[in-house]
Amino acid sequence: MTTITFKVDDEMKKEATELYKSMGLDLSSALRLFIKQSLVTRSIPFVIKADELTPVLDDVVKGVNMSEEFTDVKSLMESLDA
Numbered sequence: 001m002t003t004i005t006f007k008v009d010d011e012m013k014k015e016a017t018e019l020y021k022s023m024g025l026d027l028s029s030a031l032r033l034f035i036k037q038s039l040v041t042r043s044i045p046f047v048i049k050a051d052e053l054t055p056v057l058d059d060v061v062k063g064v065n066m067s068e069e070f071t072d073v074k075s076l077m078e079s080l081d082a
Helices: 010-022 027-041 053-062 073-081
Strands: none
Touching: 010 027
8 A cells, every 4th residue: 555645735635535425424535536537437536627718718719808909008997987
């Protein structure tokens, strides 16, 4: 058996530990399940969805729903105050 070390912020670890505990798992067991399922399915074992930013990026690509362009800070600030 080997040990894998990775970094995650303290709050994320705390929340994940609590979540998995409520399911009867410790953090190590949950991570082993993730890796095992990845190997079985030969994939990430859950659907990865883009966040709410995707529609905004689509608009940028299409050039729609964009704000006007500003050439200086003064005109930007005037627009924001409008």
